[in-house]
Amino acid sequence: MTRDSAPPALTADQLVRGEDRDLALGAKLSLILHLALVIFMIAKGIILPSDEPLALPPVLRVDVVGLPDLLKQEKTALPKTVAAPKAAELPPEPKSKEEPAKNVATKDEMVLKPKSQTKDAQETKASEAKQEKDRKKKISSALDRIKALNRIENDVADDGIVIKGNRVSPGTSTADDAREAGESSYLDLLRDHLADNWALPVWLSRQQLSAQVRLYIDGRGKISSFRFVKASGNTQFDDQVQRTLKSSEPYPVPPGHVAASLLRNGVLVRFPL
Amino acid sequence: MRLPKSLFLPLLALGALITAPAQAANEGASIAVGQAKIRKTVLALPSMIARTPIAGLQGAPQTIVDTVKNHLLFMDLFLFLDSKAFIEPAGAGITLDKFRLSDWASIKSDFVIKTAIERQGNSLVMEAYVYDTGTGKTALAKRYTAEANGARNLAKTFANDIVTALTGLPGIFQTKIAMVCEKVRGKKEIFVMDFDGTNVQQITNHRSLAISPAWSPDGTKIAYSLFTKRRDNTRNIDLYEYDFRTKNVRLLSNRRGINSGAAYSPDGKKIALTMSFLGNPEVFALDTGTSEVSRLTSSPGVDVDPTWSPDGRQMAFVSSRAGQPMVYKMGIDGTSITRLTYAGRYNATPTWSPRNNKIGFAGWIDGRFDLFIMNPDGSNIERLSKNQGNNEDPNFSPDGNFIVFSSSRVGGKNIYVTNVDGTFTRRLTFGLGNCVAPRWSNPPR
DSSP states (O other): OOOOOOOGGGHHHHHHHHHHHHHHHHHHHHHHHHHHHHHHHHHHHHHSOOOOOOOOOOOOOOOOOOOOOEEHIIIIIHHHHHHHHHHHOSSOOHHHHHHHHHHHHOHHHHHHHHHHHHHHOSTTHHHHHHHHHHHHHHHHHHHHHHHHHHHHHHHHHHOOEEETTOOOOOOOOOOSSHHHHHHHHHHHHHHHHHHHHOEEEHHHHTSOOOEEEEEEEOTTSOEEEEEEEEOOSOHHHHHHHHHHHHHTOSOOOOOHHHHHHHHHTOEEEEEOO | OOOOGGGHHHHHHHHHHHHHHHHHHHHOEEEEOOSOEEEOEEEEOOOOEESSOGGGGTTHHHHHHHHHHHHHHHTTSEEEOOGGGOOOOTTOOSSTTTSOTHHHHTTTOSEEEEEEEEEETTEEEEEEEEEETTTOOEEEEEEEEEETTOHHHHHHHHHHHHHHHHHSSOOOTTOEEEEEEEEETTEEEEEEEETTSOSOEEOOOOSSBEEEEEEOTTSSEEEEEEEEEOTTSOEEEEEEEEETTTTEEEEEEOOSSBEEEEEEOTTSSEEEEEEOTTSSOEEEEEETTTOOEEEOOOOSSOEEEEEEOTTSSEEEEEEOTTSSOEEEEEETTSOSOEEOOOSSSOEEEEEEOTTSSOEEEEEEETTEEEEEEEOTTSOSOEEOOOSSSOEEEEEEOTTSSEEEEEEOTTSSOEEEEEETTSOOEEEOOOSSSEEEEEEEOOOOO
16 A cells, blocks of 8 residues: 555556455445444443433234143042032131131231130130131141142142143233333223213313323422423313313323323323323 | 535535534424313402492392303303402502402412492493403403493493403304294294394284394394285295384385395395396395396205305305205305205205304204304304204304204204304293294494
8 A cells, every 4th residue: 555656557456455444444434333322322321321211012922832731730630629529518608708808818817816815705715615626627627628639739739630632721911021011001090080080071071172281290290390392272171171281180100111201201191181 | 625516416415415414403302292281261250339228229240240250151161269268358459559369369269350449420331340360460451431320231241351361252242132032823923022032022013924034233223034925826035124223024025925034234235145037046236235146156956045254255055956954155256156055855044153254054864954053164163953853044153152943852943043063952932832043143333
């Protein structure tokens, strides 16, 4: 590139070199700019964490997948666990149906409660004693069930699959992104909440008026501020819009991931459409 | 380092890429609240304070309160709170410093109407306020003076002011309705009544057939057409104008054939009407000053029933140029003719809302006429009446809230009024024979 003047025969070669030089410059610049972009995006992600709201309607996702295997545990264990309390229970009270499960969950409570009750209520000692007896029976039956469950689990561990791919699994409604799903369902909630308070006097409803308001809601569901993006031009209509916004307080408390954007970017509320 | 030109565009694209997410963020989330619930406005009208002895007021407080209530209820826009619900302590005043607005806001009253009256010499003086309990603003504050026997008129004026203060629309309580009634069999005369069917007056006494009345915009004149017999024993339909101030009748046009279906322009300088002196009935504009006419339509079909748009720039009319009579509109110079209705077999008597948002008409459907309204471009047709006999001759009230029409729903033809939602209908004429062609006047200026 910095050689002294070349003979005329080399002109073509020189030209090629010149193009090479441009290409090299371009490549360098491209590399630098790409790097700059990557650095910028990373930096932006760190400095300004993006939780910008996106208006997304609720998404119903249907995943088409192979049916899961029916496990031995599910086929055999479930009916058994239901059957067990039936055998143990003496009176078929709905209350007693719940109690065993509760007792299993908190052992301390189940031991302490009957004691304190018997201390307080002396005159009903006899009935209390009977109840305690019942409880002990239930506890023992519950313990039996836990043992039974453990046994079943051990069995399943040996040979889990009973029927391959022959079970319908429960469906779910979901969205591509949990954050987006959370937000759109919150917006649904917000819309329903506003719609409950959105009323017009007869003469205003007969005119085709509309307005748009950007509404900023804080983390406790209170209005941080609002401003008209588009006023209807009719003072009464705009007053009614304001009245609706104010009378809708407190708003549903926004979930954590929505709260920040609701306070910073707000939500555009359109009256009526 | 000097940048080659070829790199400029990619750089620009990069810049756009960087700023794009920021712009998208500004768009943000948005929700549409949807159509509002419709709610009647709740009013509270506590009893009027008499500042001079009741005896001297000759029942004026009761007359005023009753009239205001009746008239406002006629609007079908308001509800009055029962006085049993009032919690305000006795002795409260009518100005904001003399009573607590919260006493009314807490019982869910949107507005409270406070009045006081006194006798001054031979006249009644009423001080009246309307407060918005939501905002605490004073919607109306006025002092009315009337003659001792003018309580009812005072109440009408006050009720009009309340409607205007609350809705922004003109009050209709001093408007009148003109119509054709056949009180004596075979003789049709022009009659006038108040908006609510009271105070009926016979205007003409031709002992002939007077038809198609029309109010001048200032409400001082009525144009109408009359079947006459000429000296050569031919029949004609002539156009006359009645003046309420002089009680005189003036001939506007006796051109050969039909001179009927008059409609004053909003400025009152012209009357659009149907004339047939050229043979085929066409719509003409007649200058009320010079009685000169200019032709507006020119079609092989029949062109009738002109109605002006509130800005006076357009006109809707009925034409059979395409076979069936349908509603059309045009500029007032007769240009840019647009067909508005396509449905049905016969659509007649259009009326253009003074609010400029609707055109009403009578449509022949299921073997009878029923009322319809549509947007002025012909879209969004709504049916207002069904299975209630023939319903014809719709005409908008000056506030656009009501349509007056003639109906044969109880046998014979009578005048009825309905709101534009079709949810409220009221009969106005009783014992006047068959009444048709109602026309609603503007409020007096």
